[in-house]
Amino acid sequence: MSIPGDAVSIVGIGMLPVLRTHVQGLRHLGAEAVHKAMADAGVDHADALFVGNMLADELQGQKHLATLIADEAGLYGIEALQVRAATATGAAALRMAYLAVASGQAEVAIALGVEKMSSHRDQVVAALAKALDAELEVPTGATLLSQNAKLMALYLERYGRSITDFDGFALNAHANANHNPFALFHDRTVTATQVDDSPVVSAPLRLHDAAPICDGAAAVVLTRTGQARSFTDRPVRMLGASVVTDRFRIADRADPLHLAASARSVREAFRRANVHRSDIGLFEVHDAFSIMSCLILEATGFAAPGEGWRMAAEGRIRLDGDLPVSTMGGLKARGHPIGASAIYQTCEIVQQLTGRAGVNQLADPRVALLQSVGGAGGTVLTHIFGT
């Protein structure tokens, strides 16, 4: 078979505002985001719905989510399945919708990410820790926060840096979220002093080194590129994608500070999309933790090892920099409703590539990069988009 890498395009997006607490339940958030994306695409039907959600098993007691949301959205009858890749789950939903369209099994497919973390706030940390090894890591007290704190401590030690060298990531994210109406932290100015003075949540990580717990839902509508213009005059092509895994546990990796799956995944996606690093006009990274942003910039080759933080410190990741990152606020300031995050990022990439990013609009981006990280780097999904 010879299916071109860009056989699939996005023709509609839909986002709900990310909030600390949404009044609506999980199914309603999901259905509303689906409806918004369908309205944007101008469709009243879809063949398939792929739902990304990580925490409903524990927080809502729900394990049959895709069909529940399809029903709530009035779409019962269609194919509906749930997919997951820990904290990269939203990207897994996008991946599946892509496969469904590229395989010819669906004409119109929807990828939905939805997460409601406010339901049982006390259980969120433990539920998130199930992204780690339940037998070999969790019993030692490990959480996603503690794993990232360990990586940060290693990084500061190896490269002789200070935690304040990482302030640029939070400052950039908040500056960009400021003008994004869907962001958790919009209309909020955050200063370097506030970042530096924020409480340590897991040494050496400060509150501002971590993304917040919140509720959100976002969806995108996919169809074949060949017919995309019958839906919209501004389709966005999915140029290439790659999913790569690493050794599961950080302890089993040759170098904990090298995200091997990130490096290999971006290389493979570049090859499939036939684009080069220099083509990338914006990069939506998995900035759940500032150290993760830094390690991703290094693994993907945009910065040398030990130099990723500098891209933030020197303003190169800002909207006016040479590699804009987290252009609508990122996981850090738009918010990180886990299973929804990568779909929000996809929607934001579509906004940027189609001139709909408002105050944050980049000049003329042609190619955008999205990378999503499951757990502590065990699963990495890369997607590349173009006009």
Add this chain to the structure above:
Amino acid sequence: MSIPGDAVSIVGIGMLPVLRTHVQGLRHLGAEAVHKAMADAGVDHADALFVGNMLADELQGQKHLATLIADEAGLYGIEALQVRAATATGAAALRMAYLAVASGQAEVAIALGVEKMSSHRDQVVAALAKALDAELEVPTGATLLSQNAKLMALYLERYGRSITDFDGFALNAHANANHNPFALFHDRTVTATQVDDSPVVSAPLRLHDAAPICDGAAAVVLTRTGQARSFTDRPVRMLGASVVTDRFRIADRADPLHLAASARSVREAFRRANVHRSDIGLFEVHDAFSIMSCLILEATGFAAPGEGWRMAAEGRIRLDGDLPVSTMGGLKARGHPIGASAIYQTCEIVQQLTGRAGVNQLADPRVALLQSVGGAGGTVLTHIFGT
């Protein structure tokens, strides 16, 4: 795009014996089934692994399972994602592996189903109930068992039948499991008296109307049909598939005893595979409950409404009947390790279609049907296979 319906074939299968309790942990069961399937296909590499599992969140505290198993199997680096559709989860993994190969994104893809229900036996019923509506059904005390009991009670009332009319399903399953070395209940004869005398577990359902809780893992290797014969001289083609959802709650359906998603899914799969009901040489049904087998036979048109039980009572579903069902023991007697069940069924279909079914071998089956039910009929996946 014009991808033929039978673009994908199965070139390897691997099963572990279904046991009440496997000593090995979840990841080891998964890795071992993957290795067995790869050995059967003669491959030492795969591009993608799609894992079906329903209960690890609760029973093993694990939400990042696909990558964990890829690592344990020595396959880290490959694409690995987890998929689910409640009790039809194994079929969802098969669906995803099919999409990955059909889309050209993977040359060799593995679908794995794995479930270890023995870890926390006391939590299994509550975890399974999360396949139902957590807000509108579970608070009323509903479980999968109670929902099926309700359907059975309705059926008996509407059609004036007795519960003993359903004995044929258990008898057929146990007779077939008797000679399947991978079955939970092999080497065990079950008589009509034993079925009739088995304790009522949720009136009117008796113990022998329900599939057992157990541990198991099974895997299949998929590749493009065009290159399948370079792996094996006995490939099995995936002729067509369809995933269809219904209203989520039984209470919202026009007729609780009509599985609309089952009917529509099989119709659509027949159309895609270009086969007819009369072509079907064996039917692996979702016999988690005897009433579900009966309703599936009716929804798929093999029996008229109110007559499905008769196919079992009259021996028509036996190995020597006109529509052999649960040919290796089914969920009822081979066992129902939830996320693994449909992959076991796929392996058994491959055994039947390639002459490897041993004592239970059917004469000359050409086309086989598999149908998997998520929850109480909310999600139905149909797969059709041929030589």
